[in-house]
Amino acid sequence: MLNWFKYFQLEKISFFIGLFTGTILWFVLLYVKKWIPSIGNFIKSSIRLIRQQQLSGILISVKKYALQKAQTNHLASSLFSHEEIGIKPKLIAIKQDFRIDKENIFVSEIENLIPFTPDTPYLSRNYQVPEISLADALQKNASLIITGMAGIGKTFTLADLVISICLQKHDAGLLLNKTPIYFDIQDVNESLINDLENTQKIHKILFDVLIKKISTNNKSRLERFIQSELNDNNAILIIDGFDLLSKKEFDIYKLFLQQIIEEYKDVQIVITASTYWADLEEHQFIPLAVKPFSNVDIENLYRIWTNNWNSLILKSENDLSPEQVVLLNWVSKYKHPLTKLEYTLLIWGALEGSLRGTNTLSLYENFFIKLLGNKFNREKIGELTHSFVEKEANLIKSPPLTTNPILESLINVGIIGSSESNNIYFKHPDLLGYLASFYPFEPAVQKTITELFSWSIYASYFGFRISREANSSWADPWIIDDSPPLYQNILLIGTWLRHTSSKSTFRLNLIKKLISLIQNNTIAPHIRLRFLSIFAFANDSSGSLFLKQMLNNVNDQMKILAALSAAVFSPDNKIIPDLINALNTNNNYLQKCLCLALTSFDNELALHTLGKMLLSGEESIRKLIAENMAAIPGEGHEILKDAMTMDDILVRRSALFGLIRINEPWAFEIIEKTSIEDSQWVVRNVAAQALESFQKEENKPIPEKNPPYYDDPWLIEYASTKKQGLSPDYPPNSIILEALKDENITNKLNALTFVSRYFDDSYFPELFQSVLSKNKEASELAASTLYQLICAGKKIPSPLQYGLF
Known part of the structure; x- marks a missing residue:
């Protein structure tokens, strides 16, 4: 053995060959190791591609x-497809929090004036507040609840999304590769949910x-396909249809949503919901x-309907x-x-x-006389439809069609849907509410206001009912x-006011109450604007006169409220001189509000006044006018083009704040040219920032899922200043x-964004105090937070118990 070690030698050539080979192999392994995840992903993608080809x-x-359902899922489907009469639906965009990018100079001037009021969205209907399409709102993988009162277009909005995905329209963005699984919640078998x-x-x-x-022909392939698409996200x-469910029905189908999220936590879900969308946050x-x-949307709707009626129904305008x-x-x-439904009926x-x-x-x-003809028997139809209200259910057992021709007609035109379990359900709360109100009235209403408005059918039914009652x-x-x-x-x-007659006791009492609240200077301005929005929705003949009185009030706050709410009312050119006269003030904020109001009128005098203010007004007013001109195709766009040719630096600079909001090639070309060729550096700089802003996705109001509180940068930093830590095991x-x-107002604003997600009763005193705050942002955000809590079913105590209000 010792002799073996004594005479042991390495053969030089073999040694170096082995060393060289080992080194090469080592480097190859190190290099390949980097590619192992990519190779794995490639294999997975290949398997998925093969599976997709098979399915x-x-x-x-x-x-x-999905496409066929979306094209026909509207009231006039017997006449036109969705695309033939559709006005592109928009959602009111919200900020996820108040951590605004201070370096972004293109923050909307209008957004600073108009409060965020999802509970009364008509306030902003004619203003260019930040808005977003449903497809854009889904680009960051958020799950959404589409909310709003009955008839405002929630179903139409979902259908528009489905059409964009199925027809591979560019506005679908990252959703183009998604498979839309589109259905009514009423089609889900309740017994299967109970067995989850x-x-x-x-x-x-x-x-x-x-x-x-x-x-x-192959059921098993469909089941495998659904499972595969869910597994692959x-x-x-x-x-x-979630907005049609009663409280007890919603609680059942909510389990279905919870199970989806539990099994497939990354899958995107979009649902509709009524004003009270329950605790899904x-x-x-x-x-x-x-x-x-908006007024422009209404004009477009009338034009599209008229054009299609002439070409597809009459075949000739001369008919x-x-x-x-x-x-x-x-x-x-x-x-x-x-509502959008009511404009369609009109x-x-x-x-x-x-x-x-x-x-x-x-x-x-x-509509119903045209639809049902001699079958329009108020007594019989009231009895049939009131059964939904009486049973407090959107899904009820179907009576025999052979003995109920009215029901058959309603099913045939798509107003009532039917399920495989012999259930029927109404698809339009306002249509059901109108018909059910023909049923003899109950002696009293044994419901709280929250119970009524937690179900859209209740809200619609009682709105129509009160319009028919003398008492x-x-x-x-x-x-x-x-x-x-x-x-x-x-x-x-x-x-409900829009359904009532001018002599209705309910109408007179409520309008009287609204006016007293509007004139109450102790109430926050954004709350009073909500009252004005509701008053406008009543379509009362005294609306314009009341606005004129407010505009001629000595109190600037009353003038501000009148200006900001003027665009909610039906446009009345008679108040334009009052708006212009009120511009003679040193109050810069009031001037902004008055200019904003003038932008909602399709009137030469209003447009001429805005043009003068664009040339000579304070810079923030010029920016605001430019923003609004961007929303007026034709004259507004021409004014911005002309402004870019003027010698005044401030005019050219302000016009850029409008051009950036026009999603047209010509606008981009003007901005690009200005960033290079303008003679003034200050204008070139703004144009360059505008070009950069076009490319920044974070400047778009796209919602995204919030990180857990223990990963939130602001909350971590704030907790550290208080020498506290955050843990997943303890709520914040x-x-x-x-x-x-x-x-510190910044800390208060940031904290308000967490309230609805991590709710506790101890927050209420501070929430009420914030609503009373002189700080506009804090007051508005606190009110919006309270509204979210109400929507989520939280019981709001009276502020009187805290010695407030």
Whole structure:
């Protein structure tokens, strides 16, 4: 053995060959190691691609069904497809928090003037507040709740998204590769949800929904496809009808949502919901309100309907009778605030020549008489539809169609849906509410205001019911008990005013109450603006006169309120001179509000006045006018083009703040040219920043999921200043409460953004104090937070118990 070691030698050539080979192998392994994740991803992608090719027929069938449903999921589907009459729906964008990028000079001047009021969205209907399409709102993988009152277009908004995805439209963005699984929640078998904890899986429930809608010879392939798309996070669930469910129904189907999130935590979900969207924020659902039609939208709707009616229904414009032409000309100027459903009924009735009037009761009556003809028996139809209200259910067992021709007609036109379990459900709360109000009235209303508005069908039914009753004393307690600081009772029942006659006791009492609250200087301005918005929604003949009185008031705050709310009312050119006269003031904020009001009028005098202010006004006023000119195709755009050719530096600089908001190639070209060729550095610099801002996604108001509180940068920093730590095991309530009490306004604003997500009753005194704050941002955000808590079903105590209000 020792001799072996003694005579052991390494053969030099073999040694160096081995060393060289080992070194090469080592470097190869190190290099390949970097590529192992990519190789793994490539293999997974290849497997997924093969699987998709195998199931491509199923994908086509799923998209074909979704597209067909989306194109016909509206009231006039018997006449036109969605795309033929659709006005692109928008949502009112919100900031996730108040940590505004201070370096972004293009923060909207309008946004600083108009408060965020998702509870009364009509306030901003004619103003260029930040808005966003549903497709854009989904680009960062957030799950959304689309909210709003009945008839405002929630179903239409979902359908528009589905069409963009299925037809591969560029505005779908990152959703183009998603599979839209689109259905009504009423199609989900309740018994399968009840069995979720035992054997049922989400993909099996979705399979049960789609197999009834899609024709396929291979059921097992459809089930595998659904499971595969969910596992690969390649599906987006678009679920309509949640806003139709009663409280007890919602609680059942909420389990379905919770199970989806538990099984597939990254899958995107979009649902509709009524004003009270229940407590879904804990599951990272973000509520976004549908924006009502602006005056420009109303004009476009009338134009599109008229053009399609002439080309597709009449085949010729000459087929319109002289009476129809007169009626159309009259209706085309009708821009009173209504729901999108009611505007549709208005133009539809005008084109048919059957319109009985422009009040809402006439619109609904005209529609059903046209639809049902001699079957429109008020007593029988009231009895049929009131059964939904009586049973407190959107889903009820269907009576025999053979003995109920009215029901059959409503099913045939898509107003009532039917499920496989022999259930029927109404698809339109306002249509159901109108018909159910023909049923003999109950002696009293045994519901709280929260119970009424937690179900859209209740809210609609009682709104129509009160319009028919001579004695509406059952609603008086809600008018008297006005519940500060939000006065939510008044705001909720105020939406019923549009159905009532001018002699209605309820109407007179509520309008009297609204006016007294509007004139109450102790109430926060943004709350009083909500009252004005509701008053405008009543379409009362005294609206313009009241605005004129406010504009001629010696109190600047009253003038500000009148200016900011003027665009909610039906446009009345008679108040334009009052707005212009009020501009003769040194109050810069008031001047901004007055200019903002003038931008909502399609009037030469208003436009001329704005042009003068663009040339000679204070810089922030010039920016605000430029922003609004961007929203006026034609004259507004021409004014901005002309402004860029003027010698005045401030005019050119201000015009850039409008051009950046025009999503057209010509606007981009002007900005690009200005950034290079303008003679003044200060103008070139703003143009360069505008070009950069075009590319910045973070400047778009796209919602995204919030990080856990223990990973939130601001909360971590704030806790550290208080020598405290954050742990997943302990809620951050004490730290949030401490920040709410902080005198630093930035800390208070940031803390307010956490309140609804990590709620605690101890927050209420500070929330009420913040609503009373002189700081505009804090007051508005606190009110918005209280509104979110109400929507989530939280019981709000009276501020009187804290010695406030």
